[in-house]
Amino acid sequence: xxxxxxxxxxxxxxxxxxxxxxxxxxxxxxxxxxxxxxxxxxxxxxxxxxxxxxxxxxxxxxxxxxxxxxxxxxxxxxxxxxxxxxxxxxxxxxxxxxxxxxxxxxxxxxxxxxxxxxxxxxxxxxxxxxxxxxxxxxxxxxxxxxxxxxxxxxxxxxxxxxxxxxxxxxxxxxxxxxxxxxxxxxxxxxxxxxxxxxxxxxxxxxxxxxxxxxxxxxxxxxxxxxxxxxxxxxxxxxxxxxxxxxxxxxxxxxxxxxxxxxxxxxxxxxxxxxxxxxxxxxxxxxxxxxxxxxxxxxxxxxxxxxxxxxxxxxxxxxxxxxxxxxxxxxxxxxxxxxxxxxxxxxxxxxxxxxxxxxxxxxxxxxxxxxxxxxxxxxxxxxxxxxxxxxxxxxxxxxxxxxxxxxxxxxxxxxxxxxxxxxxxxxxxxxxxxxxxxxxxxxxxxx
Numbered sequence: 290x291x292x293x294x295x296x297x298x299x300x301x302x303x304x305x306x307x308x309x310x311x312x313x314x315x316x317x318x319x320x321x322x323x324x325x326x327x328x329x330x331x332x333x334x335x336x337x338x339x340x341x342x343x344x345x346x347x348x349x350x351x352x353x354x355x356x357x358x359x360x361x362x363x364x365x366x367x368x369x370x371x372x373x374x375x376x377x378x379x380x381x382x383x384x385x386x387x388x389x390x391x392x393x394x395x396x397x398x399x400x401x402x403x404x405x406x407x408x409x410x411x412x413x414x415x416x417x418x419x420x421x422x423x424x425x426x427x428x429x430x431x432x433x434x435x436x437x438x439x440x441x442x443x444x445x446x447x448x449x450x451x452x453x454x455x456x457x458x459x460x461x462x463x464x465x466x467x468x469x470x471x472x473x474x475x476x477x478x479x480x481x482x483x484x485x486x487x488x489x490x491x492x493x494x495x496x497x498x499x500x501x502x503x504x505x506x507x508x509x510x511x512x513x514x515x516x517x518x519x520x521x522x523x524x525x526x527x528x529x530x531x532x533x534x535x536x537x538x539x540x541x542x543x544x545x546x547x548x549x550x551x552x553x554x555x556x557x558x559x560x561x562x563x564x565x566x567x568x569x570x571x572x573x574x575x576x577x578x579x580x581x582x583x584x585x586x587x588x589x590x591x592x593x594x595x596x597x598x599x600x601x602x603x604x605x606x607x608x609x610x611x612x613x614x615x616x617x618x619x620x621x622x623x624x625x626x627x628x629x630x631x632x633x634x635x636x637x638x639x640x641x642x643x644x645x646x647x648x649x650x651x652x653x654x655x656x657x658x659x660x661x662x663x664x665x666x667x668x669x670x671x672x673x674x675x676x677x678x679x680x681x682x683x684x685x686x687x688x689x690x691x692x693x694x695x696x697x698x699x700x701x702x703x704x705x706x707x708x709x710x711x712x713x714x715x716x717x718x719x720x721x722x723x724x725x726x727x728x729x730x731x732x733x734x735x
Contacts, residue, residue, distance in 0.1 A: 290367075290404070292318055294388045295396035296381045297734035303376035308384050309734060310370045310393060311401055316357055319370040321391040322346070322384070323355050331357060331370060344372060346383035347390070351375055365401050366408030399731025406716065406724070413716035413727060414443045417672055420730050428551030429501045433671045442675065445491070445668050446714045449484065449682075453708045456480050460701045474697075478690050481704065485690065488683035488707075491670060497659065498671035504546065504553030505658050508580045510608060511590035512600045516618040519641035520590065521545070521558040524651065542576045549655040557584070578607075586654065587611045593619045593638075597628040605630070614653070620645065674723075678714050682707040 292312035298305065310319055320331035323342045334340055334357040342355045354373040363369040374380050389395065402419060405411050411419075418437025425431040436442070459480065463473050509517040525547050543558040559577030581587060587608045591601055615634045617625060618641050625638035637653065639646035670676050689695070689703035712718030 292393045293396035293400055294385060294393040295401070295734040296385060297371075297401075298376075298381075300378055300381070302378070305376050306374050306381040308372040308374065308381060308388070309396075309401060310372075310388065311363070311365045311367050311396075311404060313360075313368055315368045315370045318388060318391050318393050319355070319372065322387050323353070323372065331355065336362070344374065344384055346387045349380075349383055351380055351384070361408065361410070364410070365404040366410045367404060396733065398733045399728035399735060402731055402735055403724075403728045412443050413719055413724065414446070414675070414714050415440065416727060417674075419735070421671070423732070423735065427501075427504065427548055427553045429553075430671075432551065433498070433501050433669065436668075437671075441668055442670070443715050446711050449487065450708050450711050452484050453704055453711070456484065457701060457704050457708070460697055460704065464697055464701075481686050481690050481700075485683050485686035488679050488686065491668065492676060492679045492683060494667060495670040495676040498669050498676070500552060500658055501669065501671050504555045505654065506555045506557070506583065506585040507588055507654060508557045508559060508584040508586070509588045509590065510559050510577065510581055510604065512598070512604060515590040515592045516641045517558050517590050520588070520616070520618065520639070520647070521556060523641050523644050523647045524554075524556060542580055549651045550659075552655055552659060554651075554654060581608055581611065584611060585658070587613045589613055589615050591615065591617045591628065591631070593617050593623040593625060597630045602630065612657075614650070616650065675714050678710050682710040685710065
């Protein structure tokens with residue numbers, strides 16, 4: 290393969306820029322522009338050791354650090370050279386252009402990582418872990434990506450495939466010796482069912498995986514002036530929403546996020562759900578209704594001072610079918626008590642003014658959706674591709690057991706299909722189209 294080069298750090302001004310070169314002959318190309326005081330050539334560098342060098346671009350020079358990685362002990366599994374120049378778009382562009390003049394070719398997005406995959410340094414699940422970490426919007430996503438990178442899912446997938454290989458061997462033994470009694474067939478079905486259960490349990494983890502990827506959608510709702518905007522500000526720990534004593538200050542929805550134990554909470558503050566003749570507020574109320582319909586959790590606010598009013602009841606009846614936390618606010622002004630109308634709901638007492646009870650509310654939101662699901666013990670599927678592969682594998686096995694009249698060789702075909710479906714996760718059986726689709730998500734230089 291040709292020698293490729295690209296800038297691996299973000300474009301723009303910064304402390305350093307890293308230019309990566311990979312392929313057989315990377316050092317020979319690098320030494321055409323990199324020099325060291327004692328005339329040591331890049332190809333003669335001790336592997337994994339940083340050298341202070343000069344680099345000569347077409348119109349300028351720079352003082353850089355340069356390191357060589359020998360194959361296969363590099364990111365791509367090939368010979369790799371990295372040049373760390375001073376940061377700045379023009380410096381990186383100039384060095385890269387000179388490398389192209391010397392024989393390197395521009396790397397495609399994700400090509401370094403694709404070469405790592407092709408050279409057996411990583412599998413497809415590892416690659417998806419890398420891109421997940423790069424694009425993470427929360428600590429939970431970073432952790433999910435890292436768990437893919439360190440082979441947790443790959444090991445579990447191979448373990449399940451080994452179980453299927455044993456089942457196939459069992460089935461073929463029965464076919465080779467048809468005089469085997471019915472107990473052997475029943476034992477085979479039991480083995481298939483047990484593996485199918487494991488796959489279905491693994492697929493179920495995708496519910497937590499969805500929360501890791503997308504966060505939890507929580508909507509603040511209630512009649513005007515119950516303190517929704519004040520609570521939003523307290524949850525975000527910033528003055529994001531305008532707060533006044535005037536009812537109806539929030540006339541549109543406000544959307545912000547915060548994290549609890551690494552999980553994103555996507556919070557929406559709504560206009561009060563009430564009938565209004567104000568044209569602008571009316572639009573806000575309609576948007577609030579839409580937000581409520583799509584929410585994972587409703588944070589329904591009540592005013593401790595004013596009790597449970599008729600307007601509260603009207604709103605409560607509209608949202609009570611959703612997962613709901615009842616929050617009684619302004620407890621700094623009146624002693625907290627559970628209103629009769631909401632005594633069967635999960636009730637929290639807070640003061641959005643002083644912050645009392647807000648930290649506990651955050652933790653309860655997390656516990657309600659995640660609980661101990663991120664304790665680190667169980668594997669969690671966070672990629673839709675993995676979920677689909679596991680579900681298809683489970684379906685093949687379920688079909689093999691449920692069709693009791695199916696010939697044994699047909700069951701074996703289903704088991705083999707399940708094995709191949711699982712192989713897509715690591716890339717053992719993945720098509721070129723799947724591989725291309727994964728790596729096209731990568732940025733240039735990775």
